[in-house]
Amino acid sequence: MLSPRRHPVLCALLVCALAVLAARPGDPSVGDGVTGGADGSGTGTGTRVARLYRDAAVATQQYERGRHEAEAQRAEARRLEGLLEDQRREIAVLHEDLGRIARAQYRDGGGLPIAARLVLAGSPEELMRGQHALSQAELAVNNAIAKSRRAQARLAADEARAEAAWRALEERNAELAAMKASIERKLQEARTRLQGEADVSAAAGSCRGAVRLDQPETSYTTAWVAPVETYTLSASFGSGGARWAHRHTGQDFAVPIGTPVRAVGAGKVVKVSCGGAFGMEVVLEHRGGYYTQYAHLASIAVDQGERVGTGQWIGQSGTTGNSTGPHLHFEVRVTRELGSGLDPVPWLAARGVRIG
Incomplete structure (x- = not known):
C-alpha cells in the first residue's frame, strides 16, 4: 500500500474523484418520513420499508461508485508514482552536480582571494582566463542550487496536495459507508415492525385496507415479469x-x-x-x-x-x-x-x- 506522503503529483485526478463522490445520496432521514398507513390511507410501516429500500439502493450505488472511483485513482497513483520517483532521482543528480562543482572549485582555487590569484597567475591573460572560469563555475553552482531548491519545493507541494486529496477521498468513502449502514439499520428495524404488524393481521385472519406503496415510474417492454426483482x-x-x-x-x-x-x-x-x-x-x-x-x-x-x-x-x-x-x-x-x-x-x- 502506498504511503500517503508518496502519492503522485497529479492531484487533479483525486479532485475529480471527490467531485464524483460529492453527489450525496438522499438524506437517510427521508426513510423516517412516513406517508402511509395500514389503514389504507397510504401511511405506515409498509410505505416506510419501501422508501428505505429505495434509499438503501441509492446509498449503495453512491458507495459503490465511490469505491470504484477510489480503486481507479489508486491504480493511477501507482502508475504516477514512477513520475514522482523521477523527480526524486533528478534532485539526487542535482545534489551530485553541486558536490562535483564544489570539489572542482576547491581544486582550482575557487576559494582564493583576488590578491593571491594575482601573485600565482603567470600573466594577466592567465589571470583573466582563471577569473572567467571561476565566474562560470559560480554561475553553474548558483543555477544548480536554484534548480535543486525549486525541484524540492515542487516535490513537497505535490506530495502535500496529494496527501490532502487522498485524505478527503477516504473520509468521503467512510461517510458514504456510514450513511449506507445507517439506512440499512433503519430498514432492518422497519422490516421487523412490518412483520410484527403482519403477524397480528394473519393471526386475526383479518386484512386491513391496502397499503398504497409509492412505486417508482416503470415502463415494461414485456407482458410478463418475475414476481420479485432480486431473489x-x-x-x-x-x-x-x-x-x-x-x-x-x-x-x-x-x-x-x-x-x-x-x-x-x-x-x-x-x-x-x-x-x-x-x-x-x-x-x-x-x-x-x-x-x-x-x-x-x-x-x-x-x-x-x-x-x-x-x-x-x-x-x-x-x-x-x-x-x-x-x-x-x-x-x-x-x-x-x-x-x-x-x-x-x-x-x-x-x-x-x-x-x-
Missing part, C-alpha cells in the same frame, strides 16, 4: 417436505421482509386473504384462464376486484402463515383455488421470463 430460489415446485401435506405447490423466492412483490402480468385481483397456511396472500386472474398466487406477504397493496398492470407492486414479502423464513411463495394455477397448480418456472419461461 434466491429456494423450494421448487413438486419438492417434498415435512411442512407440506403432499408436495410443494409453487416456487419459493427467498427475499428479505418488505421486498416489493410484483404482478407477473396484467390481471384482476380475485382474492385477498390474511389467514391460514398461506398467511397474507393475493391471487390474480390473468387472460387465458390462468391464476397466480403470492403468499406469506407482510403487507398487501391492492384491493379485491382491482385491476393491475404488469410489474405493479401488489404487496411486500414476509413470513406470515406456515413459513420458516422470509420468502415469497408463488403459484400458477388453472383455477383460483389450491390444487390446480402448474410448475411456475416453465410457465414463466414460455412467456419470456427466465427464472434462476
Whole structure:
C-alpha cells in the first residue's frame, strides 16, 4: 500500500474523484418520513420499508461508485508514482552536480582571494582566463542550487496536495459507508415492525385496507415479469417436505421482509386473504384462464376486484402463515383455488421470463 506522503503529483485526478463522490445520496432521514398507513390511507410501516429500500439502493450505488472511483485513482497513483520517483532521482543528480562543482572549485582555487590569484597567475591573460572560469563555475553552482531548491519545493507541494486529496477521498468513502449502514439499520428495524404488524393481521385472519406503496415510474417492454426483482430460489415446485401435506405447490423466492412483490402480468385481483397456511396472500386472474398466487406477504397493496398492470407492486414479502423464513411463495394455477397448480418456472419461461 502506498504511503500517503508518496502519492503522485497529479492531484487533479483525486479532485475529480471527490467531485464524483460529492453527489450525496438522499438524506437517510427521508426513510423516517412516513406517508402511509395500514389503514389504507397510504401511511405506515409498509410505505416506510419501501422508501428505505429505495434509499438503501441509492446509498449503495453512491458507495459503490465511490469505491470504484477510489480503486481507479489508486491504480493511477501507482502508475504516477514512477513520475514522482523521477523527480526524486533528478534532485539526487542535482545534489551530485553541486558536490562535483564544489570539489572542482576547491581544486582550482575557487576559494582564493583576488590578491593571491594575482601573485600565482603567470600573466594577466592567465589571470583573466582563471577569473572567467571561476565566474562560470559560480554561475553553474548558483543555477544548480536554484534548480535543486525549486525541484524540492515542487516535490513537497505535490506530495502535500496529494496527501490532502487522498485524505478527503477516504473520509468521503467512510461517510458514504456510514450513511449506507445507517439506512440499512433503519430498514432492518422497519422490516421487523412490518412483520410484527403482519403477524397480528394473519393471526386475526383479518386484512386491513391496502397499503398504497409509492412505486417508482416503470415502463415494461414485456407482458410478463418475475414476481420479485432480486431473489434466491429456494423450494421448487413438486419438492417434498415435512411442512407440506403432499408436495410443494409453487416456487419459493427467498427475499428479505418488505421486498416489493410484483404482478407477473396484467390481471384482476380475485382474492385477498390474511389467514391460514398461506398467511397474507393475493391471487390474480390473468387472460387465458390462468391464476397466480403470492403468499406469506407482510403487507398487501391492492384491493379485491382491482385491476393491475404488469410489474405493479401488489404487496411486500414476509413470513406470515406456515413459513420458516422470509420468502415469497408463488403459484400458477388453472383455477383460483389450491390444487390446480402448474410448475411456475416453465410457465414463466414460455412467456419470456427466465427464472434462476
